[in-house]
Amino acid sequence: MVTTHGQLFAELAPGKFIRLAKIAPAGSLEARRMAGDVVMFYWRYTFQNASTRETIGVWDPRAKPKDLKPTARGYSVAAAQEAAREMAVLHYANLDAGGYAAAVAARKAEHQRAKQEKQNLSSFTLQALLTDYADWLQANGKVSARKVRTQFKLHVFDPWPELAALPANEVSEEQIADILRKMIEVGKVTTAWGLRKMLRAAFQMAREAKTNPAVPIKFKGYALKFNPVNDVKVAGGGGADMNPLSGAEMRAYWRSIKHLDTKAGAVLRLHMLTGGQRLEQLRELKTADVHAGHIVLWDGKGKVGTAPRQHLVPLIPEAKRALELCNPVGEYALSVKAGEPLGDNTIRIWAKKLPGNRDFQPKRVRSGVETLLASLGVSKEIRGRLQSHGISGVQDRHYNAYEYMKEKEDALVLLFQYLEDED
Structure with a gap:
């Protein structure tokens, strides 16, 4: 048995x-x-x-x-x-x-x-990464810091709270695409393109943290092995403005702001007569950077670890008068609220509200200035120096300390004369 x-x-x-x-x-x-x-x-x-x-x-x-x-x-x-x-x-x-x-x-x-x-990563969330990136921009004098912070809040933190709370190294390409898709579906293609650029830069900073000593050590904590934004594409956004104001439109715009006896009019005239400088840099103009014959702007574009580059802009007499009307006495020369720079969109809103506005967008003014100066015989190099773009190469970036102030001033005088000429 x-x-x-x-x-x-x-x-x-x-x-x-x-x-x-x-x-x-x-x-x-x-x-x-x-x-x-x-x-x-x-x-x-x-x-x-x-x-x-x-x-x-x-x-x-x-x-x-x-x-x-x-x-x-x-x-x-x-x-x-x-x-x-x-x-x-x-x-x-x-x-x-x-x-x-x-x-x-x-x-x-x-x-x-x-x-x-895993417990450590619970504090290294997407929201923490994007906030740390915006903080880094601000600490390094990048003029884009405020805009970046606003865009992250409007298009990531507020509409996607659960995704924002996810560890940054668990965020997928599909989730990034969903963020941008939501914007594109309501017609914000250009804004989506800009947000993609910001997201990619934030993730790339964490991605490079182990091998790039210029990246603060806190970014290593995100343990990022790849950049989820790289393969997410947004067509139709970014790039240079392809609709500059024509010569006739430039004169019409000038006539609409020439005698505008308000702070808005003074700022818009200063923007035009300094060559259509980037709004992000102009609105951050410090009173301490206003001098008798020029202003100093700070170009914060560049790779991680690069300090903002000093950009000197001559003041022709008419630009100097416009700046004086702005009464630069606080920290920020163009401020309407003590201690704070102009808002991200203030100058754009002022231009939009001009009487008889014909799409006088500041970005069209900037590209219109370059187009006009090109037609007046100003060289590509001087136009680039005036608007702080196109400066590259080891020689220009590290050895050429000449500021081209006389050439830039001559170009601004040509611009003013054209605007004043009725024909």
Whole structure:
């Protein structure tokens, strides 16, 4: 008559062990009768002349005999054998490192490390990354800092709170695409293009943190292995303005602001007569950077680790008068609220509200100035120097300290004369 395992365990005295099977590649499966009808399985093995039992789990008398996986209640004998075999294999594979006990300890340590890393990353969220990037821009004098911070809040933090709370290194290309898609669907293609550029720069800073010493060490904590924005495309945005004001439109715009006796009129005239400088730089003009014959703007474009570049702009007499009407006495020369620069869109709004406005957008003024100066024979280099673009190459960036002030002033005089000429 065959004795079943149930009968075998029932006959086993409490506290006693019984050997059930040999386990390859090492050890054996044992069972022990505990209090009542509870039976516990163990894997027993010998290592370095010491015998050790490792607990497997309790016996489930209702489990199917051939089940190799434990039930919610415990193990069949076959499942206990399989568990013992897996323990033996792990032990055998780690003999040189200390056997089963060392392998289990290493697993626990790795699990704890992964758990700690996950806890650490919980503070390195998408929102934290974008905020740190905006803070870095501000700390490094980048004029785009305020705009970047506003765009992140409007188009990421507020509409996507759950995504903003996700660890930055778990954000996918699809999620980035969804952010931009939502903007494009309501017609904000250009804004979406700009936001993509900002997001890519923020992720790239964290991506480069391990190898670029110019990136603050806090960005290493984001543990970014790739930039999820790289493969997300937005067509139809960015690039140079392809609709500059024509010569006739430039004169019409000048007539609309020439005698405008308001702070708005003075600022718009200053913008025109300094060559259509970038609004982000002009609105940040500090009173300390206003001089008798020129102003100093700070060009914050450039790679990580590069300081803002000083950009000197001559003041022709008419520009100087416009600046005087702005009454630059606080920290910011063009401020309408003490201690603060003009708002991101203030100058654009002022231009939009001009009487009889014919799409006199400041970006069209900037490109219109360059187009007009080109038609008046001003060289590409001088136009670039005046509007602070097109300056590249080692010689220009590091060795050529000449500011071209006379050439820039001559170009501004030509511009003013053209605007004043009725024909």
